Amino acid sequence: MAERTIKIDExxxxxxxxxxxxSIEDDKVKDVRFGVHEGSRYFESFMLNRSYKYLPDxxxxxxxxxxxxxxxxxxxxxxxxxxxxxxxxxxxxRKLMLYSSHLQSHVLHLFFLALPDYVNAExxxxxxxxxxxxxxxxxxxxxxxxxxTALLGGRAVQPCTIVPGGHTKRITRETLNNYKKRMKExxxxxxxxxxxxxSLDYPxxxxxxxxxxxxxxxxxxxxxxxIGCTTGSYPPEEYGEHLxxxxxxxxxxxxxxxxxxxxxxxxLARLNLxxxxxxxxxxxxxxxxxKFPSHRVAWINAAxxxxxxxxxxxxxxxxxxxxxxEPSRKEGKEDGEGVSAIEAPRGLLIHHYRIKKxxxxxxxxxTPTAMNTENIERTLRGYISEIADKDDAFIKMEAxxxxxxxxxxxxCSVHVVNxx
Numbered sequence: 001m002a003e004r005t006i007k008i009d010e011x012x013x014x015x016x017x018x019x020x021x022x023s024i025e026d027d028k029v030k031d032v033r034f035g036v037h038e039g040s041r042y043f044e045s046f047m048l049n050r051s052y053k054y055l056p057d058x059x060x061x062x063x064x065x066x067x068x069x070x071x072x073x074x075x076x077x078x079x080x081x082x083x084x085x086x087x088x089x090x091x092x093x094r095k096l097m098l099y100s101s102h103l104q105s106h107v108l109h110l111f112f113l114a115l116p117d118y119v120n121a122e123x124x125x126x127x128x129x130x131x132x133x134x135x136x137x138x139x140x141x142x143x144x145x146x147x148x149t150a151l152l153g154g155r156a157v158q159p160c161t162i163v164p165g166g167h168t169k170r171i172t173r174e175t176l177n178n179y180k181k182r183m184k185e186x187x188x189x190x191x192x193x194x195x196x197x198x199s200l201d202y203p204x205x206x207x208x209x210x211x212x213x214x215x216x217x218x219x220x221x222x223x224x225x226x227i228g229c230t231t232g233s234y235p236p237e238e239y240g241e242h243l244x245x246x247x248x249x250x251x252x253x254x255x256x257x258x259x260x261x262x263x264x265x266x267x268l269a270r271l272n273l274x275x276x277x278x279x280x281x282x283x284x285x286x287x288x289x290x291k292f293p294s295h296r297v298a299w300i301n302a303a304x305x306x307x308x309x310x311x312x313x314x315x316x317x318x319x320x321x322x323x324x325x326e327p328s329r330k331e332g333k334e335d336g337e338g339v340s341a342i343e344a345p346r347g348l349l350i351h352h353y354r355i356k357k358x359x360x361x362x363x364x365x366x367t368p369t370a371m372n373t374e375n376i377e378r379t380l381r382g383y384i385s386e387i388a389d390k391d392d393a394f395i396k397m398e399a400x401x402x403x404x405x406x407x408x409x410x411x412c413s414v415h416v417v418n419x420x
């Protein structure tokens with residue numbers, strides 16, 4: 001009886017710290033464990049008893065990549081708790097910030113974390129010596145998307161203009177024109193990026209699972225919508241009736257099931273559940289043989305590249321509908337309960353607060369990677385079962401390709417500390 005254990009103590013080219021242990025006996029998979037060993041963050045605890053005014057800024061520190069998404073999810077939860085509507089222009093400013101945030105995150109993942117796996121390069125640094133113009137293009141896109149976020153948010157990382165009831169920066173017609181001009185200049189590079197990532201040879205493994213994302217007619221919603229899955233949709237306030245979290249002993253990230261099933265969130269889930277992809281992106285997908293819905297897990301990379309094209313077009317379209325904005329802030333009640341569900345780059349993000357006398361008495365944050373970890377582990381089990389007769393090096397590489405396709409943000413996912 002031949003037994004072997006394959007271990008990856010530190011999975012590289014992801015955000016944060018995770019490990020993988022695979023047990024194989026007679027070329028059959030006995031066990032697969034995807035573990036998170038990132039230090040606990042305690043955000044949900046130290047946000048308690050804080051003024052609601054500080055919650056968006058605090059939540060934005062959860063992660064330096066997903067900071068815009070956390071701040072916007074937080075401010076929406078506060079506003080829903082206190083009955084505040086900041087107005088159409090504020091909502092539109094936040095949507096523009098989400099668009100540029102998604103682009104910068106997708107580009108970071110695609111070029112610097114995922115691409116080396118498919119071009120026989122150890123890292124983006126190694127790739128730069130071989131393909132300097134390609135890596136230069138990636139940096140140019142990243143710089144441009146950072147500029148777009150800072151234009152509206154005051155700074156690219158942890159914006160300082162998102163506040164309950166309003167926005168603290170004056171947005172002039174010149175600001176909006178600059179946003180559109182820079183996005184228009186960026187757009188051809190995003191198309192080229194999509195062409196590159198649609199042309200790669202991805203693992204063919206498919207797995208039918210549940211998909212969960214915001215849904216809305218003829219749209220790929222990021223800012224508002226119902227929480228949808230393959231069997232229906234629900235108001236964000238009902239998330240607790242469908243999503244159940246649990247703690248497992250070998251991971252400092254919680255796991256969760258949706259209606260009793262493991263599920264995927266993120267770019268592939270968004271395209272699988274929504275039919276609103278722009279025609280320009282649809283034409284690119286058709287040219288390279290991509291069709292959604294799809295159960296091909298590694299196509300998450302391709303879905304992100306197509307979203308870049310889609311969101312750039314949506315952003316330029318939205319700018320034309322917007323007016324100038326003078327800084328203001330609307331007030332609301334001091335007590336209430338609010339739930340927000342938005343789409344972060346890596347998938348559905350939920351913030352749930354109870355506020356009493358202006359201070360948070362309950363905070364629950366459920367992040368995309370915490371939702372994806374169970375799905376990652378089950379997907380790995382299925383895929384490795386098909387390649388268990390291969391050598392350890394091959395299995396390790398294929399496993400890491402799948403893990404990196406999910407674009408896990410481990411720091412966001414940690415909500416558990418093991419104690420004795």
